[in-house]
Amino acid sequence: MMRLALLALLTACGGSDPCDAITGRCIALQVESATVDRIDQLELDVLYGDRHGTATTSDGVVELPLTTAIEVQGSGSLPVGIVAAGKLAGVVLGTGAAQTTSEPGARVDVTIELAPTGDCEAGGYYCGGDKLAGDADTLYQCNGGGVPLARGRCMHGCTVRPTLDDQCEGGSAACIEGGYYCGGDKLAGDPQSRYRCTGGVGADRMICPDGCVVAPPGEDDYCR
Numbered sequence: 563m564m565r566l567a568l569l570a571l572l573t574a575c576g577g578s579d580p581c582d583a584i585t586g587r588c589i590a591l592q593v594e595s596a597t598v599d600r601i602d603q604l605e606l607d608v609l610y611g612d613r614h615g616t617a618t619t620s621d622g623v624v625e626l627p628l629t630t631a632i633e634v635q636g637s638g639s640l641p642v643g644i645v646a647a648g649k650l651a652g653v654v655l656g657t658g659a660a661q662t663t664s665e666p667g668a669r670v671d672v673t674i675e676l677a678p679t680g681d682c683e684a685g686g687y688y689c690g691g692d693k694l695a696g697d698a699d700t701l702y703q704c705n706g707g708g709v710p711l712a713r714g715r716c717m718h719g720c721t722v723r724p725t726l727d728d729q730c731e732g733g734s735a736a737c738i739e740g741g742y743y744c745g746g747d748k749l750a751g752d753p754q755s756r757y758r759c760t761g762g763v764g765a766d767r768m769i770c771p772d773g774c775v776v777a778p779p780g781e782d783d784y785c786r
Contacts, residue, residue: 593626593646600650603652606646608643661697701716701746717746754770756783756784
């Protein structure tokens with residue numbers, strides 16, 4: 563079982579260490595910008611291991627740079643991808659992203675630089691860096707007026723498709739006809755959706771609200 567928590571208080575840099583209140587693993591996040599001076603809300607989208615969570619802080623107007631803390635509970639070493647959006651009076655002024663690894667009981671420092679937002683289409687799927695902030699090997703959904711939402715990491719890379727939704731590639735291994743697979747596992751698609759292998763491609767898409775789990779070889783993938 564994994565849990566994501568964000569300290570509610572945004573702290574100006576040079577203040578108290580936001581990780582002081584966390585006894586387990588902690589990500590100390592510094593948010594800075596060359597174009598954004600202050601925000602009144604910070605939205606975070608966090609992909610940790612094969613789980614995904616969002617958090618929002620609202621503590622009045624705070625000048626940048628600022629710090630906050632993210633607590634992630636889980637076992638073992640966890641890859642963590644963070645996308646941030648800074649808002650003022652409900653308007654997104656900048657977004658940014660960073661990746662790190664979280665170890666049990668350890669603290670790690672991460673810096674995100676907020677930059678002007680891209681021109682992604684709300685609801686569309688994009689690889690990180692294609693019209694929105696994020697990791698190039700992660701698929702995101704454009705959230706109009708908010709932080710991009712991670713759909714999942716692409717095991718075999720993310721492909722930018724200028725006139726269609728971007729997607730995770732399926733890799734070199736072929737899917738088995740009639741079998742069920744998460745997008746990106748032996749067939750191209752969305753990592754949070756399950757597909758039926760039909761003629762080597764995904765059909766009968768089912769969106770998994772809590773994520774799609776890649777099963778051991780010989781078993782169908784399934785919605786969590």
